[in-house]
Amino acid sequence: MNSPTPDALLGPAEVRELAGALGVRPTKQRGQNFVIDANTVRRIVRTAGVREDDVVVEVGPGLGSLTLALLEAADRVVAVEIDDVLAGALPATVTARMPARADRFALVHSDAMQVTELPGPGPTALVANLPYNVAVPVLLHMLDTFPTIERTLVMVQAEVADRLAADPGSKVYGVPSVKANWYAEVKRAGSIGRNVFWPAPNVDSGLVALTRRAEPVATTASRREVFAVVDAAFAQRRKTLRAALAGWAGSPVAAEAALVAAGVSPQARGESLTVEEFARIAENRDAGNAAENKEPVQP
Template identity: 85%
Template sequence: MSNPSPSDALLGAADIRELAGVLGVRPTKQRGQNFVIDANTVRRIVRTAEVRPADVVVEVGPGLGSLTLALLEAADRVTAVEIDDVLAGALPATVAARMPGRADRFALVHSDALRVTELPGPAPTALVANLPYNVAVPVLLHMLDTFPSIERTLVMVQAEVADRLAAGPGSKVYGVPSVKANWYAEVRRAGSIGRNVFWPAPNVDSGLVSLTRRAEPVKTTAAKAEVFAVVDAAFAQRRKTLRAALAGWAGSAAAAEAALVAAGVPPQARGEALTVEEFARIAEHGPRAGAGPASPSPEPAP
């Protein structure tokens, strides 16, 4: 059986609604589900992600398969991670029906993306996803941390979250997501997506964020968990100086000041002015300095 033409293979608005009706699916706010119903939009996402013929792409939250099919057109392999029972059960059949010639290049992992620690087949080289809005940042950070083979990432998230992820030091929206994403990658805004390409149409605009894994990790002797602990403490009370904000982390304001001075950071500075490298230097002089790597802990919500 030959492949359908690309125009037939991708899902349009009528296809999405028909498929959802057959499955008895209604998008839920609880899981942040908004299905893309425009084929041109998913093609644009794949182009912006610069998906290559040799790429092994992991997709989180594939839903009914709009982006999945567009990724299969461009990549060598696609692995989709879906938590919803009905959607996970239906997606392989959708792929087989609409792209039979590529079905053997597709794998489905029925799981919560925040709990995924391994994927079938070759290691992923790219992450491309329309992330559920309610868990977008934790899922993104978990995937980048768990799969270091992911070189390039393009995610669609709420516009406000996209701005926060791509913000640099000194920006009003620079915060925990900005610093933690920059630990792994160079981050930039890569475009905007209108509301009318979704079903149901969300009440907020969406944005694309591109992340390119750092060629070299942040140079530090501190464990990632300890650096992130400093970041969390620094932004917990944004109006406070770092001397005050880090007092709990360091054990006292005096200890926090000593760590800041040793790191070459002014104690009166605030977290929104610091780079990820500066947060790492502070962690090197903190209470755990010299104690060895910190024990892994669940990723805190940003």
């Protein structure tokens, strides 16, 4: 690992000074809360297990607090920033504070949800303090768009972290839990206090670690088909799957037939199912169609 440069990282005074020079005020609209503690960003990098040969993509780098810590440890860092002022300033901040590593840094000025390619080699890791208002869709988009991402560590609102890492049967298990598990093994990786941010958020933060599945979910259904079942199941989470999936399948009768063919109880609810079970339901939609058309269902 590259030797840390004590004066390179941003502390509270440096963050506020840089923000003041740029005329930047963090906005709720973009979920901006800047990390002002160097120990916290180094802890994030350690928890992420960033290696010397990693190509790390960071979403929402802001003023560069985490970016600089990532550059200490990784081979390359690509930051995706939507804000015009922040995107314009970050390369100069990197050059000024870590000149020996500046050629290892690249900036993509874009909405992360619109990014489909990145400069240089494919990213091997995603490490980010994600804007809380778009954290889940951004995470899922990046995992889907860049299959080379093997390891992910994101800081999100604590409640969202709990949902992402929840197991079937948990009260907070839902759409984010299932969809994240489609791509990766997911676990909680720690908590972050409010006082390390400027401005301090009104919610607690949590770290979530995701390790790409060694083998994808074994199914003949596409990701889109499986996710359609997941969305339908949790749209009416108090209902049984027979009722919740009626719209997806065409009728309650068709939903029941698809569920039975998938080996899932029609009386079950979405929060009890694994991603593999959702995939089996998606595979058996034709069984539901056959029942709807009053044709015999093939075993």
